[in-house]
Amino acid sequence: MDDARALAEQLRPGRRVVIVGGGFLGTETAWTALALGCEVTLVNRAATPLAVLGDHVGSLVGERLRAAGAALLTGRTVRAVHQQDGLPEAGRLTVLLNDGTRLPADAVLGAIGSVPATDWLASTGLDLSDGVRCDAGGRAAPGVYACGDVASWYHPRHGGHLRLEHRMHAGEQARVVAANLLGGTEVLNSVPFFWTDQGPHKIVVHGLLTPGSDFKPLEVDPERDRFTGVYRLDGRPVAVLAWNSPEEALRLRRELLTDPRSADAPTPAAPAEPAAGMPVPELRQAD
Missing domain, CATH: 3.50.50.60 (FAD/NAD(P)-binding domain)
Known part of the structure; x- marks a missing residue:
C-alpha cells in the first residue's frame, strides 16, 4: 500500500x-x-x-x-x-x-518479478525449494498450510507442483484450506484462470501457459477488435485466451480444457499425499 x-x-x-x-x-x-x-x-x-x-x-x-x-x-x-x-x-x-x-x-x-519471502521459515524443516511446497490440499506439514503467491501446490490436473501468482488462484486455495482446517479432505483441481486489463483491452486466460506452447488464433473479429485462441503443447491444448471477449474464453475452457468428453481434455491424476514422516516444523510468531 x-x-x-x-x-x-x-x-x-x-x-x-x-x-x-x-x-x-x-x-x-x-x-x-x-x-x-x-x-x-x-x-x-x-x-x-x-x-x-x-x-x-x-x-x-x-x-x-x-x-x-x-x-x-x-x-x-x-x-x-x-x-x-x-x-x-x-x-x-x-x-x-x-x-x-x-x-x-x-x-x-x-516491475521485474518477485521471489517468495521464505527466509523466516528456513529453520523449520519445510520444503522451501520454490516457495512453500504443499500437497493438493495446501498442507505443507501436519497442521501447517500455505496459500497465495508463496505456496507451491501439487496440482492433480497437471501432475506436478505449481506456484501461480494470480489472485483468483489464491482465492481458490484459501477456500480449500479453510475447508480442510475444518476437517475436510478437499483438493484443488481447477483450471487456473486470470485476466489483465490493458487499457481498453481485456485479456482473459484459462489454463496453464506452458513454455514452448504454440498459440493459434481461432475466431477473429477485427471490426469489434476481438479474437480468441488456444495454446497447444505437442498438439494438446493447455490454455485458451480471449481478447475483449471473456465469454468466449469460458466457452473454450469448457470445450477444450474441462469437458471430459473432449479428446483434448487433460486426464486428472491422483492427488498427491504428503510423504510419510513429513516433518512437523517449529513455527514461531513473527516479529
Missing part, C-alpha cells in the same frame, strides 16, 4: 515515467500512467511485452501501447539509475540502459 501511494503521487500530467519490466504489473501501470497524462517509457528485456503470452499477443500489446503514446524499448535492460544532481531540474533521474541509452525520468518503477 505504501508503494502504491508513493507511485500515485508521481503519476501526474507531464511527468516522465520509466517503467522497467513489461509483465502484467509493468504494462498495466503503463496504461494507467498514460491515462493520467504522463510521458511513459517501458523498458523490457524480452522482445515483446507480456512475453508469457507468446509473440502473437505480446506484439499486439506492444502495438497498442505505442499507439497510445508509450515509448517501448525491447531487448534491453537497465544498468543503473542516477540522480541528476546539479542540473537545472535537480532531483530528476537518468536511467542508463545496457546499450548506452540514457532516459530522463521523474519517476522509475521496477
Whole structure:
C-alpha cells in the first residue's frame, strides 16, 4: 500500500515515467500512467511485452501501447539509475540502459518479478525449494498450510507442483484450506484462470501457459477488435485466451480444457499425499 501511494503521487500530467519490466504489473501501470497524462517509457528485456503470452499477443500489446503514446524499448535492460544532481531540474533521474541509452525520468518503477519471502521459515524443516511446497490440499506439514503467491501446490490436473501468482488462484486455495482446517479432505483441481486489463483491452486466460506452447488464433473479429485462441503443447491444448471477449474464453475452457468428453481434455491424476514422516516444523510468531 505504501508503494502504491508513493507511485500515485508521481503519476501526474507531464511527468516522465520509466517503467522497467513489461509483465502484467509493468504494462498495466503503463496504461494507467498514460491515462493520467504522463510521458511513459517501458523498458523490457524480452522482445515483446507480456512475453508469457507468446509473440502473437505480446506484439499486439506492444502495438497498442505505442499507439497510445508509450515509448517501448525491447531487448534491453537497465544498468543503473542516477540522480541528476546539479542540473537545472535537480532531483530528476537518468536511467542508463545496457546499450548506452540514457532516459530522463521523474519517476522509475521496477516491475521485474518477485521471489517468495521464505527466509523466516528456513529453520523449520519445510520444503522451501520454490516457495512453500504443499500437497493438493495446501498442507505443507501436519497442521501447517500455505496459500497465495508463496505456496507451491501439487496440482492433480497437471501432475506436478505449481506456484501461480494470480489472485483468483489464491482465492481458490484459501477456500480449500479453510475447508480442510475444518476437517475436510478437499483438493484443488481447477483450471487456473486470470485476466489483465490493458487499457481498453481485456485479456482473459484459462489454463496453464506452458513454455514452448504454440498459440493459434481461432475466431477473429477485427471490426469489434476481438479474437480468441488456444495454446497447444505437442498438439494438446493447455490454455485458451480471449481478447475483449471473456465469454468466449469460458466457452473454450469448457470445450477444450474441462469437458471430459473432449479428446483434448487433460486426464486428472491422483492427488498427491504428503510423504510419510513429513516433518512437523517449529513455527514461531513473527516479529
